[in-house]
Amino acid sequence: MTETGGAKLSRGERAARRARQRRSRARSPFFRLPQEQPRSLLPPLEFLDPEQVEAIHQASMTILEEVGLDFLDDEALDILARAGAKVDREARHAWLDRGLVMEAVSQAPSAFTWHARNPARSLVIGGDALAFAPNGGTVFVQDLDRGRRPGVLDDYATLVKLTQMCNLLHTAGEQLVVPHDVPVPLRHLERLRLAVTLSDKALMEAAHGRVIPQDALAVARLVFGGELPQDGPVIGGVINVNSPLRYDSRMLGGLISYARAGQVTIITPFILAGVMGPVTMAGALAQQNAEALAGIALAQLVRPGAPVIYGGFTTNADLRSGAPAFGTPEGAWAAIVGGQMARRYGLPYRGSGTLNSSKLPDAQAAYETAWSIWPSVLAHTHFVLHAVGWLEAGLTVSLEKFLMDAENLAMFHRFLQGFPVDQESLALASIQAVGPGGHHLGTPHTQARYATAFYQPFLSDRQPFESWQEAGGLDAPRRANRLWKTLLAQYEPPPLDSGLEEALEAFIARRRQELAGADLYG
């Protein structure tokens, strides 16, 4: 877990190594990826007309009022009852009047700033900005050298490092992989330690139960000097609905804990149409909308104005097996319409970037990922989770795919910038000077724009066949395999105040003692 091995090197050796690293970085376009968030000036891609959006809205209101949802948590039922919802305490069920829901939802901000410990890494959620976050919730990790294996803490550290180094990723990640070598009740402590010490990007931590958020908020207070900022959240997590129409106590504990502290809840129904929702996408989306709005309303009842993100994760099941199907036309519809629904309520929207069912970083992984990221970006998804690394329906994160996906995020950043149309760029004088049959490679107009005219890939290969073959004939995953090793060798942790580091370690040491053998959700 030591990051630099610097103690074993002399001062001169360290300086030489840093100089080598600087030279190497100067060579790789990966290190020149833009730090600022992408901003989209395109109108969001829409699939439904306003009447259809309204029909889904009305259907979801009927679901909230007439079907209701299970809320398997007494505090949640108390809050809903106090707000005027009809609650059946024995059945742990509540029916939410549309007036109650829409009034509460209207309290949610349409945009907010999510502070990172490095202010330059703070990010905007909402408006014309997009944010990309790495994979989350994966159980296995794979790479070409070691194959597929259950994740361990060292893998977690690797993923935080790669996330920190990739400018296109805007949070330090949440549950990047399960650290199987850490006892269950201590895992969140290790995740928080690595997120704070190896990254200076915006924090995320599982919104599970009440203990983990309490520890996450305690760490956040340490990071931000004792108190949480008043002008925006510093940490957030995903709240998954147990679709259909059920919030369990683990998720409600997390929702209430983060919302009460003014932190980010990303309220995300998990619907496989045909299994956890109707087989028809209109019905699945009406259910998604009802479930998301119920959670968002609850967050606003806990603390009006709490930052929330409307999450969509609806796709279809493969009906022959019941398995989830990712990167599908139906999932693309849902991603786009989810954005339309979120906009109807003036809420920031969360989607996903790299959903796919492939078992390895092959062409299927790449084209299904395209069926996930293209709709998400064009739908103007404010917060794109799982934007790198996913494989195998989210069970596995691939180190090679992590970088392949990052290349695509960088391409989208470029794409969304668009290009100028003006006298300079229309280049009539240059077209005239070159004339028919000439070429533009050496013109002053080209030379002046040589370095920045086009997106320069860090992974894609454009060599002629023979040169590519002479260079080893490596496919994209094998090139990515080389690159992540190069990157990890060049990783340097961001500056960390030594007082903070000590306080963090002391906190974690104390909590490790207190939580050993505990049931976090008891």
Next chain:
Amino acid sequence: MTETGGAKLSRGERAARRARQRRSRARSPFFRLPQEQPRSLLPPLEFLDPEQVEAIHQASMTILEEVGLDFLDDEALDILARAGAKVDREARHAWLDRGLVMEAVSQAPSAFTWHARNPARSLVIGGDALAFAPNGGTVFVQDLDRGRRPGVLDDYATLVKLTQMCNLLHTAGEQLVVPHDVPVPLRHLERLRLAVTLSDKALMEAAHGRVIPQDALAVARLVFGGELPQDGPVIGGVINVNSPLRYDSRMLGGLISYARAGQVTIITPFILAGVMGPVTMAGALAQQNAEALAGIALAQLVRPGAPVIYGGFTTNADLRSGAPAFGTPEGAWAAIVGGQMARRYGLPYRGSGTLNSSKLPDAQAAYETAWSIWPSVLAHTHFVLHAVGWLEAGLTVSLEKFLMDAENLAMFHRFLQGFPVDQESLALASIQAVGPGGHHLGTPHTQARYATAFYQPFLSDRQPFESWQEAGGLDAPRRANRLWKTLLAQYEPPPLDSGLEEALEAFIARRRQELAGADLYG
């Protein structure tokens, strides 16, 4: 080159084989892909505002008037001079007044029907329809068994067969691969023979010079019973501009020949920004527009109302090497804006589907292809050429990638259909009946829609890791490798009138004699 080997089998054996094939087809979703063209109800994705479109239009008018183009063909110069263009015969150069160009362009139809020899395969170009055509112009072919090699006639036949079998492809293809084992002056005859005998889809043949189109038109007349239909074209080809600003005699011969016969010319500048056009995309697109409109105007001067397609193929060069860069953000801009320009003139639009620089059917091939097909489909490209198979900047066609790309075309077909939003599909009764925590897999609402609710892939794998591993752990290319072999084993040629077949063979035999050793472009 025999297709069935049927002569060696008894009648009973043939019947048994056909029964096996029918059973096998019933199993593979590939054979159930929709035959009708995809239709897009989405508004086209646009990148520029109307003022920017107008600025590009105005710049291109200035190019046509003040810079002009080379036309390296006397007949073309005659036609332009007669129409009032200023022509320098010695320099083989013409300046085209905007009035002349726009008047001519306005004669072009905005939509037309392209007849196939099987009327059920005739296709609409324009309106809300999209058409997909296979790869063209490739030199090498590759598959996992035999690697990369120069194409031969047998490869050509393989590609026509796969094209014929894939319902998502709407033409029989043009120059699918170079048949190196056929002498140069006879290649078009063999291409035409295979296109007519192995496929019943719309014909394409190289618009190169005057001899090839003359033979192609002769074959088309045989296919259509002696005369070409008057209500729409039956054959077409791509006219590439030698950008910047030059039409060579080979392309002009093809353009004039097809246009005079009322057949389809797909007028496509080939611009690598920074090499064959300005490094700025606005300038490259202004040049593309000037070049495309010049050729379209010429086609209309040859025959007012001749069916034309406005072609865009602009992408960026990799400025470090001068190599073309495909599947790039800049190429995506150009694909989208090309559609905007074509719409400004009421012209059908041609783009490309699978442009990429990868040397093998890996993840790079797939994600760069996504950067080609996603913009093309969303820009509402009426004619998507190279919609399957491309690799290596168009030098190679991959049999495995052919099917991977076909899977994506089928997904787009589904995606563009959208989904209903009505009382049935909103499924409130079913949501109520299932209730919280239940599941929808066995409900009557799901069962009634089981078979058709979702796109069913023929290549993508959604099995759990263990099942996938037990089944051989094949990546997408290896599964595609199995599939194209299965398909080829099941290929049956479409019915062909024996009189037509004899006439075709007689024509080809005669022309083989006449053209042996000829210079087609002399």
